[in-house]
Every structure is written in structure tokens, then in C-alpha cells.
Amino acid sequence: MEQAAIRPLKRRAKWNRTEFWMLLPSVIVLAAITIFPFFFMIYASFMDYRLDMDHPRFAGLENWQNTLTDETFWQSWGRTVVYAGGGLILQLLLGTGIALLLYHIPKFRNLFSTLVMLPVFVAPIVTGLLWRFLLDPTYGFYHWIVRQLGFDVQILGDPNFAMLAVIFMDVWEWTPLVTLIVLAGLQTVPEEPLEAADVDGANAWQKIFLVMLPMIRRMIVVALLIRSMDILRYVDTIVITTEGGPADATKTIGYYLMQVAFRFQDIGSAAAVGLTMLVVSTLMGRFFIKVLKAEEA
């Protein structure tokens, strides 16, 4: 980190101008498509703004007041916490477990990790479609298995199980990413502390929990942050499987925003909701950068 800061200084006279001009187009394009819309959204959140209106009317704090006093808004955030929290915990536990498994497996580690990785490439919309097929009450394979085990529930049609189902879709698709990040971390654990633990008579579990996992703590935090930002980003699986239902059981904040904006066409309130989402994701992004920088140092 220190080095990186000093080295370019030396060459500043020679290099800086070229680099400035190389970066500039990206900054201009990115600003045009992100900063401008961002300010536009702030503006919209103070306007009485509907999709069919040409000239929105100033509404003061009305949208904010309506949004922040709307029970559905808070419930949607609450469900988001359940969805993200449940998904992240499962992904972290399973992902770390599978990474440890891959680390200890004597042969074919590369082949296995490649195969395990495949769900990551599946488009989220296809993941949703696929799980809808597997959970279908008349011809779904997973539903059939559940029924063989003695439970007869319509998984996606039951408010209690629908949330669990969409969580599992996310877990299925993204656990492999956690696995691969953690595995990459495990592979950097040096030999010496492990040998020292051997000499001290530690068993395999002690080595895992007392030596390896503490050493790759940062990697685990990185995996957690990447996943938490992405879990907020996507609503595709919910759109194609439950549409926020049944009885709003899977209506997360992202889905709620889409509904307020494009079904109820209340742009002003939707903008307020969107800004609350941006605040949360920005805070997480800041934390992510901090962790990364700490790692480089």
C-alpha cells in the first residue's frame, strides 16, 4: 500500500497526464449514467411524480413521510433481513464446510471444485425457473422427495415455506462462490503453523478451528460482504417464482420497490425506497473497501 503510493510519485512528471486522459472517458461515462440518475432520484423523492405525468409537482417531504410510516415498507425491509441473513448464514456455513472438504480431499480437488462451481454461472432467472419446476406440487422432483419423506406441503404456495424456498435458491446458486473464496484462502495458509500444531498434538478439528479458520478470517469477511451486496442486488428468483407472495411472504425491499414504481406507478415514493437501499449498499461497499485495504497492508 505504502509502496504503491510512493512509486507513481516518482514518475508523476512523465506519466500522470497520459493516465489522466485514459481514465477520464470512463469517469465521464460512469458519472453520466450513475451520478446524474442518483441526483434525479433524490429530486424525484421530493416530487409528486407518477409515470403518466409530464410535469411532476413539488411535494415536500410527503413521499418520505408516506414511505417511512408505511408498514409494508418496514415489513419488506424486515423480510429482506430474514432473506439475506438466512441466506448468508447458510451459505457461509455450507460454503466453509465444503471448502474444508475440498481442502482435505486427497485427489481430484480441481475437478471437484470445478463441478461444484457450476451453479454460479446459471442466470438467476433460470435458477428461479428451475426451482419452480423442481418444487412444483404435481410434477416437481424435489416436491416428490419431500412427499416421500412424509410431508405434503405446496412449498411455494405456503407462506412459511416460500421464504425458505427462495432462500435455498440463493444458497444453491451462490454457496459455491463462498466455497471457492474460502478455499483460495485455505490454500494460502502456510505449512509452519500447521506443523507446529501437529507437534503439539492437535487433531484435525483443532487445526481447522484454532489455526486455519482464524488465519483466513479476512477471506471469510470478504465472501460475506460480496454476497451481502449481491443478495440485495437481485430479485430475479422472487419475480419468477413467487412474485412476492404468497400473502407477501417473499416481498423483499427490492421487489417492493419494483411494485411501488411500476405497478402503483408512484415514482416519488419508489425513489425514497430506492435511496434507503442505496444507503445500505453504500455502507456495505465502504466496509468492503476497508477490509480489502486492511488485507493489502
Place this chain on the structure above:
Amino acid sequence: MQLKKYSINTALYALMLLCLIWALSPILIMLMSSLKTQVNMFEMPPKLFFAPTFESYREMFFGRGDFPRFLKNSLMVSILTTIVCLFLGVMGGFGLARGGFKREKDISFWIISTRMAPIPAVILPLYLIFSKLQLIGTTTGLILAYTTFNLPFALWMMTTFFKDVPADLEEAAMIDGCGKFRAFWRIVVPTASPGIVATAVLCLMFAWNDYLFASIFTNRQTQTIPIAVSLLVSQSGIKWGQAMATGTVIITPMLICGLLVRKYMVRGLSMGAVK
């Protein structure tokens, strides 16, 4: 001792097998179902061995669903987005990696928070602006929308890849009389080319896999394949055969591309956190 080790290994492989079944069975079931007749598809438990039929694919490509147009739109939008973002990202990433700008930290933070912004929160203001500019339903609009996440991604990734290339390399070239830009183009870009390819593949994948932007910003003429999936799921029922075939067509190219740059995949998906 030998026996104990043997039984531990057996347990490890058994667990691994379970993980593989969990991870791969949905994909395999989709692939198999896309090759089954409507009747076979719904048999429980699903048959592993059956006479494959390409009926679902035939109907998808030549039926009334207009699938070839979806495919063409998807290809066009994802490839164009990738070209634009990669071009800007490679130049900008180098600038950011080597510029030693005072505000480098702030710029990086801005870039990553742009990439991480929740899609619904990005769609809303873009929708309003695009409708004023009459970009809704156009390919240009969708490409611009994809640029909102692919450009910051390409910039961020290329910055981390260029930081891996030792600065001495281009300095040596410059001492030998190479211009600044030429040193970048002839020396640094080739050295970082695996990273550039991996970044390109991921940009392609993010655009190709997107559903939400496409569902808002396209019309009948410009719809992409993920939209075709949602159109097959309707009130009156789901055409599962075609849906499974469409799903297979969506994921196959991405599986192939992903495996080709496997080594860099984790690095890309973890935003450079894993080297």
C-alpha cells in the same frame, strides 16, 4: 491407522458426492427434461435413461415464440456492452492503477459502490431519464443500462490486474524509446491479457444473464432471452418443455465460457479479493 485413514477418506468422498448431487442435480434435470417428451418429463422419479427427443428445441426455434429474435437481441446487446465496457475499462483501469491520483481512494470507492448498487434502485431513475430521452425499448438504452454495472466492474477488475503488472516493465520499454501509450499498448496489455479475457467473459455473463433491466427497458422488438423464460411462465400454465430448453440455451454458453477462464473466475466474482 491405515484402516482409519481409509475410512476417513471414504467419508470425505461420500460427502463430496452428496455436495455434487446437490449442486448438479438441478442442472442435470433441466438438461434431461429439455430432451424428454412432455409425458416423460413429469414421471416421478425422473428416468435417467430415455430416448432423447429434440421436440422442445424444435418448437422453441421454429415455433411461434419468435425465439431466434430473442437470441439475436441477447447476443447483440451482451457483445456490444462488453466491447464498450472493456475498451473504457482497460484504458481507465490502467490510468487508475498507475496514475497515483490524489483522490484514487475516493474514485475506487465510487466505482465499487456503483457496481454494488441494488438493481431496482438503479432501474428507477434510469427509467425516468430513458423515457424522457425516448430510449425505452431501444438496444442503446439496454446497453447503457448494462454499462451501469459492467463499466465499474471492468474498471475495478482491470485496475487490480494492472497493479499486478510490475511498473518496471513499461519503464524499461520507455527507456528503450517507446512512447507512453505505446508502452501500455505493446507491453502492458499483452501481459495482462488473461485478466482482460476473464473480465470480458464476466461482463458478457452479467449482461447475458440479466433479467430485471431487460424486463423494464425492452419492448417486443428488443426483448432478450431471459425475457423469453418469463413469457413461457404465464397465468394459463407453463410450457415446461420449452422453458427447460430455453434455460439450457441460456446457461450452456456461460458454462463453457466460465470454464475456459476458470482460473480467473473466482477472482472476478470476488471483485479481485481472491488473487
